Amino acid sequence: MHQDIKKILISEREIQSRCEELGAIISRDYAGKKLVLVGLLKGSVPFISDLCKRITVPLQMEFMDVSSYHGGTASTGQIKVNKDLDADIAGHDVLIVEDIIDTGLTLHTVIRMLKLKGANSVKVVTLLDKPEGRLVELQADYIGFTIPKEFVVGYGLDYQQYYRNLPYVGVLKEEVYTSKEV
Numbered sequence: 001m002h003q004d005i006k007k008i009l010i011s012e013r014e015i016q017s018r019c020e021e022l023g024a025i026i027s028r029d030y031a032g033k034k035l036v037l038v039g040l041l042k043g044s045v046p047f048i049s050d051l052c053k054r055i056t057v058p059l060q061m062e063f064m065d066v067s068s069y070h071g072g073t074a075s076t077g078q079i080k081v082n083k084d085l086d087a088d089i090a091g092h093d094v095l096i097v098e099d100i101i102d103t104g105l106t107l108h109t110v111i112r113m114l115k116l117k118g119a120n121s122v123k124v125v126t127l128l129d130k131p132e133g134r135l136v137e138l139q140a141d142y143i144g145f146t147i148p149k150e151f152v153v154g155y156g157l158d159y160q161q162y163y164r165n166l167p168y169v170g171v172l173k174e175e176v177y178t179s180k181e182v
């Protein structure tokens with residue numbers, strides 16, 4: 001698996017240290033609030049797992065699984081909900097946890113859905129932000145790292161469902177795209 005990586009963009013150490021910093025900021029901002037972390041499956045799993053341990057205020061954890069239809073127009077942002085929240089989030093302060101924001105279409109719709117469920121507030125923390133990819137205007141409230149328009153894998157991000165378990169974020173070698181084996 002590691003041999004398929006051309007270069008490491010963000011190391012394990014950098015990710016862990018940023019989780020610590022973000023956890024401290026989020027703990028300060030959500031003191032006294034009814035915090036619910038909402039992880040979007042599957043990419044956010046490693047990030048939410050490390051981040052939640054760095055947050056020192058009480059919180060609930062919920063997960064959603066959505067599929068995007070990026071074929072439509074930019075403003076539609078149609079998504080299919082494969083798994084919805086288990087808990088009622090009305091009156092709670094929701095912090096969506098994402099691995100990456102690219103076009104912004106997924107979050108654009110998810111934020112609207114969570115507001116409709118009666119959340120008191122809906123904010124976003126993303127490990128990676130790729131602002132050059134945006135098709136809709138969307139700004140995360142907390143950002144781990146801003147990256148260029150490059151295809152990345154690892155730490156939750158996949159290529160054909162593999163590489164999510166890499167402890168860092170990296171760029172795949174070109175030959176991997178043409179080979180079936182990973």
Ligand code: PRP
Pocket residue numbers: 040041042043044066067068098099100101102103104105106107157158
């Ligand atoms: C990825 C990622 C975000 C979304 C970002 O999810 O985890 O949810 O795409 O892209 P956007 O800003 O262009 O909408 P994906 O649908 O690949 O599912 P996964 O998390 O299971 O990999």
